[in-house]
Amino acid sequence: MQPFLVIRHSAANAFADMRAIYTWRVWLFGWLGRMLAQVTFFTLLGRSAGGGDERIAYLVIGNSVMTCALECMSVVASTTWERISGTLVLLAAAPAKPVWVFFGRSVQWPISGSGTSIVALFGLAPLFGVTWRPAQVPVLILLVVLTALTTYCFGLFLAALVLNANGIRNMVSQTAYLLMMIVCGVNVPVGEWPAPVRVVADVIPLTHSLRAIRLVAADAAPGPVALAAGQAVLWGALWLTAAYFAFDAFMNRGRRAGGTDIF
Amino acid sequence: MSAVETRRLVRSYPGRKDDSGRVRLALDEFDLRVERGEVHGLLGPNGAGKTTLCRILCTVLLPTSGTAEVLGHDVRAEAHVVRRSIGIVFGGERGLYGRLTARQNLRFWGALYGLSGRELRRRADVLLERTGLSERADDRVDTMSRGMKQRLHIARGLVTDPPVLILDEPTMGMDPVAAHDFREMIKQLRSDGRTVLLTTHDMREAEALCDRVTLVDHGKVIATEPTGAVGALLAHRNRVDAAEVPPETLAALRAMPGVEAVEAGADDTVRIMTVDAATVTEALRLLVAAGVTRLSTAPPGLEEVYLSLIGKRGMSVRR
């Protein structure tokens, strides 16, 4: 019960930040436009590389879903905003677990990211020949939200690791999402990569949730879809657990080392 | 059981060395006892170890050795209990979420301390009322004045209704009006029966607010006394202030056996520090005989005690 309460009140911060950064117009023409351009960019590349309709559909779906994963990686940067407001030391003194504070703190990204992915899947993908049946729509929306949340949990873990390393946070989030674009089956199937790369792909929730989405697009039976979605949930939960301990470890390191360089 | 008790508390920061290359101790065998319901001042220059002590007491810093207890609970072993029984207020403007309203800030912190539902809303309203922020409760914090932010800091510290409140340099950077308001608020907290541990390097603040003060320097306790009685430590050391004193008279005063120091002040004034009442009489006689008419005597304030015990470094930061 208490984690939800903390997340809810911490999310007030997320929405306040969102309002400060974006107006509706800026989000629509700035952010959404840029993300749709990115999806188009990679899809057109596939066309130049000589892909048929199926290949184009593969790319446009993969990159549409990727947009929410990309936005969720912003949690790495926004987590460090807590240091700017000078509240880390007060969080360390509070009885609540820090992971819940940080979970709520950046929750604007999975929400906005889900929106971007949904617009891309249902607005942009049809322009490249992808068609959806009404029955697929709710399942796809659900799976996009699942992708956003589980990737967000992965991002939270990375955020906990670099909370103290301001200089490299952008590099970490960018490298993370580019690697996801390479190995998670966004542009080429996971099976194309050598075995060690596939192992890395397996621990990232996006690999599984995207597989679930592709199964829905291919009209697969509910069983395999649920299995893939379940694996995404499992890995998301594991990354959240890892983030839980990583934030605790960060606070404990601060308690041992002391000094304003930590908090 | 005391509200706060530390025994032989030591904290070192690896990497911070003194001149001779030894690890410098921020707290060095620090013994402190704060009774329940008292307003206790920790007085000392910057770098004396006050903030380190506050951080240990609010569980964001671990002791290197020794023990620290809040209401009988060890800060290391029972941190979760300690966190619920103390409120913290740090000076300065940081520590609030500028893009949130005052009310949202309070509710956020209340939620972190386990409040929920009607209780959380009521608590936030009561504190906003009490700190005079009700009218601005739904304004963004970054639109507020410094004084208002500081009041919100105190409201934040009180959000769980803690029996013990730790205030680290709470009036730092406040303008005089805000500082006055703040002192009134501390008096209210005392009448609630709360224990307040307050660090400051401002003598007047300590004199105005505290029941007892502990003088701290170099991570060690120099003395703990009731605020009035600290003066008594040097009670016999009365002072004489005089203006336009002829040089030969000054020389005579300096040579007088009971005179500890003669300090030049602004506008051709001097302050004569004496070791006993008899010397005061003798000094006054000399000054009057020399035709000096602007004269006053006073008992020593906390400032004299402070300067006398800690030395004349005043507020300079220790390296």
Added chain:
Amino acid sequence: MRLFLNGFTFQLRLARTSPDTFQVCVTAPLYTLIFLSISEYGTGPDLTAYAIVAPTLMSLWILALSVAGTALTEDRDLGTLEGQIAAPAPMGLTFLGRMCSVVLVGLVAFAETWLVAGLVFGRWLTVPHPVVLGACLLVTGAATAGTAGLLSPLFMLTPSARTLQNTFTFPFYLLGGVLVPVDVLPHWIQPASRVVFLSWGADLMRDSLAGPAVHNPVGRLLVVLLLGAAGYGVGMVLLNRVVGRVRRTGTLSQT
């Protein structure tokens, strides 16, 4: 010249302390990996040249955006922007120096992407027209620096330059034919592409990596240079106006 060098070395020092500036060196090879994996999986023509040219140009562009946006906002946050404006030195020249040093880092990206294509995918790209390629890299770099000059006053007037910075990436890669040649885009958009220096630079760079003789290299290099210079010129006029307005209204820190 001294001002130019000052800006140049200042930016290099900044780059060393802020790892973000070097992130293009990490991201460029990753983009090559993505592009080449897409190409490898397809059945169409060999796109190796594209996969090397695109990350290089993207790196240049990102650096230009980052310097135009971050450097100025950092200056603003640190309060040094006021100092720069108050200083008698022409700000534009210092700025151009800062830009060029960053463009140098962007050239490193080319070497990296070339290596990745060879090491990971065994596609060792030969360079049949090294002179044209070298000239193209330099000229495109300079034009990027010039265009950043156009962006800087724009960023200065925006409270969240970061948002603009982000928006100006992929739409421009598309428009500039960075990866997919401009001919693939709808016809109505192609004239707009021709105003973006990236489209000329990208085409020329790809031609320099292809076998046949490069058509009119000098003329095309000149176009890139001219577009970059035009961007820079307009940018400096804008910058002076912004600075002038700021001096009158004194609202620099709030913008």
